[in-house]
Amino acid sequence: MYSWQNKQWQHIMQQGAQSPNSKLPHALLLRGRAGIGKQDFALDVAKAILCQQSSEQQPACNSCPSCSWFAEGTHPDFMLIGAEDSDDAEEVVKKKTTKKSQISVAKIRQLIDYLTLSSHQVNGYRVIIISPADMLNGASANALLKMLEEPPAKTLFLLVTSQPQRLLATITSRCQAIDMPLPSRAEALAWLTSQQVTQAETALDLAGGAPLLALQMAEEGEVGTSLLKNLALGAKLDPFTCAPLFLGLGMERAIETLQKWLFDMQAYKLAQVLRYHAQQANALQALAKSVNLPLLLRFQDTLLEAKKTANHPLSNEAQLENILLQYTKIFKVN
Numbered sequence: 001m002y003s004w005q006n007k008q009w010q011h012i013m014q015q016g017a018q019s020p021n022s023k024l025p026h027a028l029l030l031r032g033r034a035g036i037g038k039q040d041f042a043l044d045v046a047k048a049i050l051c052q053q054s055s056e057q058q059p060a061c062n063s064c065p066s067c068s069w070f071a072e073g074t075h076p077d078f079m080l081i082g083a084e085d086s087d088d089a090e091e092v093v094k095k096k097t098t099k100k101s102q103i104s105v106a107k108i109r110q111l112i113d114y115l116t117l118s119s120h121q122v123n124g125y126r127v128i129i130i131s132p133a134d135m136l137n138g139a140s141a142n143a144l145l146k147m148l149e150e151p152p153a154k155t156l157f158l159l160v161t162s163q164p165q166r167l168l169a170t171i172t173s174r175c176q177a178i179d180m181p182l183p184s185r186a187e188a189l190a191w192l193t194s195q196q197v198t199q200a201e202t203a204l205d206l207a208g209g210a211p212l213l214a215l216q217m218a219e220e221g222e223v224g225t226s227l228l229k230n231l232a233l234g235a236k237l238d239p240f241t242c243a244p245l246f247l248g249l250g251m252e253r254a255i256e257t258l259q260k261w262l263f264d265m266q267a268y269k270l271a272q273v274l275r276y277h278a279q280q281a282n283a284l285q286a287l288a289k290s291v292n293l294p295l296l297l298r299f300q301d302t303l304l305e306a307k308k309t310a311n312h313p314l315s316n317e318a319q320l321e322n323i324l325l326q327y328t329k330i331f332k333v334n
């Protein structure tokens with residue numbers, strides 16, 4: 001739980017999950033901006049409710065068997081349901097959607113089967129996190145709704161979303177909504193500093209005040225720098241160590257990074273100007289000298305093609321390795 005979530009934490013814990021006459025509802029909807037730590041909060045709530053020694057005042061003890069199972073990801077009374085890549089590639093292409101993730105009805109059916117078994121801990125709670133809940137599709141949302149209408153005893157559903165308007169109104173109405181806050185600027189900056197983010201102010205501004213998003217952006221910024229160092233190696237770049245770094249950005253941004261790099265290489269070769277990478281002028285100058293222009297232009301076409309399918313579920317590491325291998329071949333070998 002983050003410091004800015006204290007009020008929400010108290011609100012839930014005061015409903016007495018541990019007491020026999022708990023007033024805890026069957027389902028909570030944790031809603032709020034992306035990047036403010038909602039899912040971490042849900043995990044902490046789950047852990048505390050499952051802990052064998054926690055109380056209203058005391059969060060999870062971190063030493064009982066339940067807490068160890070939770071930490072290992074093997075708790076028999078806990079389930080985290082998240083989005084998965086669509087296995088129906090054709091459907092994604094047909095709908096021309098860039099979004100490939102969803103929570104399938106198969107997953108919700110598995111959950112229904114699971115909930116017909118009794119809980120592992122005698123008289124204990126079971127906790128189900130669904131995050132992001134807005135990734136439920138029509139069929140899975142309806143299957144979940146049936147369960148929320150007749151909820152099993154001593155089961156807590158935690159639905160997490162930054163896009164509550166995308167949930168079925170009938171689902172929302174079955175949940176107690178909890179608005180998760182954005183921290184104050186000072187609190188967010190203090191937290192980012194504690195995470196060793198050096199340019200905390202800039203990152204927080206870019207993330208619109210959401211601290212976890214700011215952390216992610218700061219980390220990607222660092223990833224970006226190490227990617228450019230790799231690209232500066234030109235023909236000596238190792239596609240196999242480099243591809244995983246690029247994949248961290250997601251396929252689409254990985255390709256965009258390459259496109260901008262090539263744009264500057266070409267601009268430097270033809271007119272000694274740079275648009276995106278003034279900081280890497282030396283490296284680009286050296287690469288521009290050794291690059292084969294027709295091969296560079298052909299490689300740019302390859303990237304345009306690859307970008308069209310960048311959100312295709314079949315995009316993968318091997319494809320990116322292949323692209324990076326082609327990159328190493330646009331330079332003249334001495």
Ligand SMILES: [Zn+2]
Binds near residue numbers: 052053061064065
């Ligand atoms: Zn515990």
